Structure formats: structure tokens, C-alpha cells
Amino acid sequence: MADEVIRVLVMSDWKKIARFPLRRGGIRRRLLMWGLSFFGIALTAVVMAGYSYTVRQIKRDAAELQAEIASVTADRIHNFVRRKIERFSDMAAAASLYPLGSKEQQLLAALLAKNDGSFTDVSIIDARGMEGLKVSDRRVYFPSDLSDQSKSAKFNNGIKGENYISRVYTSDKSQPYVTLAIPLWGSAQSIVGVVSAEADLSFLWEVIEKIHFGTAGYAYLVDEHGNLIAHKDPLLVLKKMNLRQLDGVQKFLRNPTRSDPSPAHKGRGLMDRPVLSTYAPVPELGWAVILEEPLDAALANVETLKRYALVLLAIGLFVGAAVIAWVSSKMTGPIRELHEGAKIIGSGNLDYRVNIETGDEIEWLGQEFNKMAAELDVSYATLEQKVKDKTGELEKANSQLQQANCSLLMANKTKDEFLGVMSHELRTPLNVIMGYTGMMKDGMLGEVNPKQEEALQKVVNRSEDLLRMITEIMQATSIEAGAVTVESRDVNLVSFLDDLRSSYELPLGQLNKDLTFKWDYSPDIPTIRTDREKLKHTLQNLINNAVKFTDRGYVSISARYVPETKVVKFKVADTGIGIQEEMLPSIFEIFRQVDSSETRNHGGVGIGLYIVKKYTEILGGNIQVESEVGKGSVFSVTIPG
Ligand code: ADP
Secondary structure (H helix, E strand, O other), X not given: OHHHHHHHHHHHHHHHHHHOOOOOOHHHHHHHHHHHHHXXXXXXXXXXXHHHHHHHHHHHHHHHHHHHHXXXXXXXXXXXXXXXXXXXXXXXXXXXXXXXXXXXXXXXXXXXXXXXXXXXXXXXXXXXXXXEEEEOXXXXXXXXXXXXXXXXXXXXXXXXXXXXXXXXXXXOOOOEEEEEEEEEEXXXXXXXXXXXXXXXXXXXXXXXXXXXXXXXXXXXXXXXXXXXXXXXXXXXXXXXXXOOOOHHHHHHHHOXXXXXXXXXXXXXXXXXXXXXXXXXXXXXXXXXXXXXXXXXXXXXXXXXXXXXXXXXXXXXXXXXXXXXXXXXXXXXXXXXXXXHHHHHHHOOOOOOOOOOOOOOHHHHHHHHHHHHHHHHHHHHHHHHHHHHHHHXXXXXXXXXXHHHHHHHHHHHHXXXXXXXXXXXXXXXXXXXXXXXHHHHHOOOOOOOOHHHHHHHHHHHHHHHHHHHHHHHHHXXXXXXXXXXXXXXXXXXXXXXXXXXXXXXXXXXXXXXOEEEEEEEEOOXXXXXXXXXXXXXXXXXXHHHXXXXXXXXXXXXXXXXXXXXXXXXXXXXXEOOOOOOHHHHHHOOOOOOOOOOHHHHHOOXXXXXXXXXXXXXXXXXXXXXXXXXXXXXXEEEEEEXX
């Protein structure tokens, strides 16, 4: 089934996936990346958890199995030995019915040795410790072989009424033996001697030999000193090995009476191999059954499991990747189609429609997209007409504007030319008029009476006014034409102002005005770099206006250097007629005069302040005015110092 799914995926979708390489698809790449990451992590976590749980389970099962087998084997060995002792006790009980050293006793001892091959050297010792008889299935004992056992442990324990089992020792043939001794009871319930025998423990080899578990598990028996008593390989036993250095035996020697606290523990075993070992103490005897299973055999299942887990993980990841890739391509395919559609429509093909039939939100999106394209098509068609119409209108308006602009330029040029020519043409005859009038007034062309002189003086004055006006018109014309340039040089303001001042030291009385000039500037006002002529013209204009519009009072001129802002501030104040507030913003416009009969009386063409403002700006400064009708005006010019 799984193969079927993968095959179908491979056939139908890998081709599509291949058409859109990973790096191109943003959504698909992210889906793949995130999907695979999450799925991979989840799958790995599940597989790892399952793996470690199973490994723990395998180890726990191994431990339980080993502990179980070890303790069952220990019990079996205990039972075996107990049965031997019981048989030995039965023989002793029978022997106690006969006198010490009697033929019957000898017969019973011989029967024991004969019937149970593990008993040899059965001897009966009297209460003083002297052997009364000694029987063996291996040799014949003579009375001279009987010896004094009064010092032996077996006698001394037995005579005290205790059952005695000696430590394990090996005979000449190297088989392990123990010596058993039990008291011999007389008829009056008193101990009359001790019966002892040597028991061959090789019968335990059979028990141990039969223990098999897992694929390579085995068991062996050690005594309380770690000496090997029984093993499936008798040769090892015959080598009289002491195994106290092995981990399983060490565990036992540390805890000889309790069962193994850590069964199936990893450590070094027989043949120096890593093993899982468990011990179980044999009750009463002080011995222990040790179980060992080579580590590689014990954990063979774990290795297999690891391989299965890895294969499972790989298959899971592959199937996951295939499913995610399939799902993502199913999702992104229609989005790509939308994208392509948008590109085609964007390139101008408004008839194009996308065909998405996914039955979900993307299909709705596709329908909306088609609707939008259709509307775009319609509005584009009408828009084209509208643009055409508007363009026509614009072109018309544009050509009209161009014509108007041409006319304006022409008119302006004509005006400038007219003004220039006129000013120039007017100045020449005016200068001639002024020259001859001056000569006549000064009597150079014959005697003139005082009345004639006064009249001639008026002609000169008015001519000067006219000349000034013409000059101003010329200046304004060149400002308009952008032909004014700045000629900066160092200007010593003190001598500059001194010069300006001296030019106004005319007898004001001849103007019929009750006026005084006030000059206020400090002698340490610095030298600045500016256009001297333009500055002079500016201040002269302001002073002339002040004089013109003031009949009585004063005209004050001040200059001050402001070190903080590094500027020079000139102020021209008067106590004249003042300017209405609403007129203030417009007095700097060309040909602008405060239109009242009073100002009209003062003459002028309304150019002076226009030139002043333009010159101030050309010098990098500015001009401000404050005024009150009937009280006077203050013009402040600030230029960089
Ligand atoms: P005009 O040649 O007419 O004086 P200006 O440009 O110099 O032209 O001045 C424009 C107008 O500003 C003047 O007509 C006048 O009405 C007003 N004006 C200028 N200076 C003063 C002043 N100091 N006091 C009162 N009015 C002034």
C-alpha cells in the first residue's frame, strides 16, 4: 500500500516538482522546510522515544530473567546440598543405633559411600576425637590409618551438637570437596561422637552446566572467597581459579547474603569479555551462582532495533517529504498560475483569463482575478478614449499657452527695449536742457534779473527730478533684465557714512522745510565687504524719501554692527506723513505708490523702494518697514558684515 502511494507520487508529481526548482518557489520552499523540519523532529522524537523505551525494556527483561534464573539455580543447588546432608544425617541416625566402631556402623558408612558416589571418606569419631572407623569407596583404610581428630574443626563443631560444612577445597584430582560433620547421638540423648564425610561437589557441575539463557548466557558457582566451584567447562574448575576480580563476583563479595541489587550489570566477565552479570547467593552455604551473558549477545536485539529505527526514520522522512512536496505543489501550483496570469495581463494582454479549479479559496481568488481583469479591460478601453480626449485638450491649451507666453515675452522685451531706449533718449536732451539752463542762470549767456534766476533755478530743480526718475527707470529695467552684477570690495563704513553725510549738508532751508538730520554711527564700526555703490544708492533712496515725505521734525540715519549675527543694521527714520498699515506690504512693488492726493503731490514714479529692496537682496540682506500715519516711518536695512 505504502509502495503504491509512493509510486503514484513519483509518477505524477515529481515531474511537476522538478519543473519548479526549490529555490524559485517561496511558499513551497517554506512549506517544505517547515513541514519537513517539524515532521522530521516529531518523527525522530517518536522513533527515539520508542527506541529508548524498548532498549530499557530489553535491559529490564534481561535483568529480570538473569535474576530469576540465578535465584532458581541457587535454590536448586541449596536443595541438592540439603538432600545430601539429609541422606548423610539419615545414615548417622542409623549408625547411632550401633556401638562405636561396630561392624554395622562400618557397613552403613560403606553403603553411603557406595550408594551416593559424591560421599567419600566416611568416618566415625568417638567423643575423645579418635577416629573409630573410616570407610572410602576409593581406598581401604587400616586401623593404622585412623587418626586423632580432636583438634579438627569438624570434630569440635560436631561434638558441640552443630552440623558442620567445611569450606570448599580441592582433592588430589582437583575436584571441589566439602567436609560434612554431624553429631552422633547415643541412646541417652547424649552426643557420643561425630560422623564426618567428604562430599564431592562435582555433582553441582551438572546443575550449572544446564543453565543456558539468551543466545550465549552461562552460569558458574563460586564459594565465599570467589573460588570457582562449578562451571560447564570442568577444566576451568580444575584450574582452581579465583574470580574475585570479575565484576559479578565482586558484587557478590560486597553483598554475600543479599540478592543482587543491580542485576544484569555491565562489567568484565570470564575470558575478560564485557558481560552483563547477576549473582544469587546460595542460602546457608555462603556460595553464589553467577550468571553472565556476553554484552554483544545480550544487546544484539538492541543493535537490530537500532537498525530498524534508522530504517523506519529514513522511510518516514522520505514518505513525509514526498507527501509535503505533493501537498505544497498542489497548493502553490494554482498560485503560480495566478502569478503567471498577472504577468501576462501586466504585459498588456488584458484578454487573458486564469483557469483554476481547486474548489477552494484559491479558486475564488482566481474568479475574482478574472473579474478584475475583465473590468480592467473595459476601463482600459474607455480610459484610452478619455486619455485621447484629454491629451487633445491639453495640447490645445498648451499651444495657446505657448502663444501667450511668446506674446508675453515679446511684450516684455519690447517694454524693456522701450524703457531703455526712452530713458537713454530722454537723458541726452535733458542734460542739454539742464546745461543751458544752468549757464543762463549763472549769467554766462547774458545778464539775468533775480526773477529770471529764480525761474531758471526751478527749471534746473525739476530737470534734476526728471533725470533722477529716468535713471531709476533705467536701473529698474536692468534689474528686470537680470543684468545687475555685484562688485564687492572692502568698504570702510565710517568714511562711507561720513561721505554720505556730507552730501546732505545742504542748506535745508531752500527746501522750505523745518527739518534736521541726525546721524548716529560709532567710529569703530567695522569695514565690510560689499558693493559700495548699491549700498549708497539704497541709503540715498531711503533718505531722499524720508526728506520728501517729512515737512518738519527730523530725519535720522543710524548704523550699528551686530557681532552676534555678524550683520550691519542701517536705520532711516523720519517724522513725516507715515504710511497706512494696509499699504506697507506693497510699497516695495514696482510702480507702486500710496495712492493719495498728498503723496501724489510729492512726485516720483514708485520705483525707488523697488530698487532698494532688489539691491538689498542682491547684497544678501533684507529690508523692513514700520510706520504710523502722521507720526513717521522707520526703514531698517540689514546686510551681512
Ligand atoms: P516714489 O518715487 O513715488 O517715492 P518709492 O518707491 O520711493 O516711489 O516709494 C513708494 C511710495 O512709498 C511712495 O510713493 C510713498 O507713498 C511711500 N513712501 C516711501 N517712503 C516713504 C516715507 N519715508 N514716508 C512716507 N511714505 C513713504
